[in-house]
Amino acid sequence: MEQDKFKPEIDWRDLFKKPIKLFGYSYFYFLASLIALGLLYIWNLNTIGKNAVPPALLKDSTAFIQDIPLQSPRLIPPVNIMRAGVSSTESVNKGRELYKNNCAACHGENGMGDGISASMLNPKPRNFHSLEGWKNGSKVVQIYKTLQEGIPGGSMASYSYLPPLDRFSLIHFIRTFSNNQPKDSPDDLKQLDAAYELSKGMNVTGQIPIKKAIAITMKESKVQAVEIEQAKKMFKESSIEGAIILRRATNDETKVLTTLLQNKKSLASLNELIKVVTADPLHAGFRASVSNLSANEWSEMYGFVLTLMKKESR
Ligand code: HEC
Structure with a gap:
């Protein structure tokens, strides 16, 4: 008799007759999943938008291994570090061109770190407008090291195959994205010269990918x-x-x-x-x-x- 008094929360028989009632019971879940779906969509908007852009450089950033480029043997003339290490209009202009072809895909046309491949990369490419959190740093000599050696553990590869003068041009160009760049002392430049023997010139042996x-x-x-x-x-x-x-x-x-x-x-x-x-x-x-x-x-x-x-x- 106790059982007779017990009224189930959902009267299934009733529900079977009038299925519209089901909506009443599930309304909360329905609403919750709708909101969840909406949020998911908003969170992924970036990726969804990016997917609409035809794949550019990279299909899978984990599989991104840069092969060494084809290069014929050549002599790299000695670099005058006191000249090359200092920015000039000429070097910045040259750097701008080089940047478009070599760096913009990741670092973005305007150096914001938002190039077409950037969303697929982890860590993200550096935003050159900010001076916070650089791994090697943004002095000329520090960026030179980055370009020489790359940054291990990510997709910032070594650009050591670019002639030193081209690398200096790139450096002077990307440093224009931010004011208040740290200055290199003559000693910094001399040390860089000594470390990479820039003033000696180099004999680069040919290489093929x-x-x-x-x-x-x-x-x-x-x-x-x-x-x-x-x-x-x-x-x-x-x-x-x-x-x-x-x-x-x-x-x-x-x-x-x-x-x-x-x-x-x-x-x-x-x-x-x-x-x-x-x-x-x-x-x-x-x-x-x-x-x-x-x-x-x-x-x-x-x-x-x-x-x-x-x-x-x-
Ligand atoms: C394939 C994508 C990609 C390309 C192309 C690329 N970079 Fe990067 N770069 C990165 C990523 C990712 C980081 C961040 C690495 C990190 O923080 O570990 C980075 C970081 C840097 C940094 C900051 C290093 C620091 O001290 O934190 C400099 C400078 C830099 N890149 C310069 C260049 C230049 C110049 C070029 C073109 C010659 C270039 N990059 C091309 C992906 C790229």
Whole structure:
């Protein structure tokens, strides 16, 4: 009888008859989720807006690893630090151009740290208008260090491949975004010069992007593999005297053919072949007995090696 008195909060049978009542019960939840959705939308407005912009530089900032750029060997002339370290209209103008191409994507056209890729980066690119919280600092010499070494742990890469004078131009330009920049003392500049030997000039060795280097090496080794396979066929099948002698002198077919193909260019005379083979016969894939070949046998073998190489060098 106690149970009869108990009236459930929701009368399901009643609700089933008049489903509209359900709205009354769920009204609060409905409202709450609506507000939550609204807030979520507002919070993400920035990202949503940014997503409408076609992806520029970066698709995924965590995957952003800058490869070294293609660079031919060159001599970098000595830098006069007392001149380069001081701002001039000329250097600022040059820096403005360089900035557009190299820095604006992250730091923003106007140096606010709001470039097109900025929203995807953590930590965020520096806003050059503020002098607070710089990691290396905003003196000329400090920014030089940043450009030389990059800032570890983020997407501020090293720009050491830019010629020193270009880096000074960039520095003078980005320092124009803020007044009250700290001044470099002559000693600061001298120390920078000493640290990076700027007044000595540099011999920069050429470099190619790692990705490209890998692609080239892979292509070369593939060509080699194909070449060796083709040479093998001839090596096995040819019945001329030279081929027979070569086969008899061979311990490891692949090694022999690799040795010959690798030295293709230097095998211009019989003497060269003898040198290449007898320098280290076992390592080159030959039997030790190769050194017992007669002059005639060598010359027969050389004849065959030439046809083998000629066929392959086409
Ligand atoms: C891929 C994005 C990206 C590009 C391109 C880029 N930067 Fe940065 N830069 C950053 C980020 C991110 C930081 C903040 C790093 C940190 O605080 O750890 C930063 C920080 C800096 C700082 C402040 C260092 C400090 O002391 O705190 C300087 C100066 C700077 N960048 C200069 C440049 C210049 C000049 C260029 C162009 C040559 C450039 N950056 C290009 C992302 C970039």
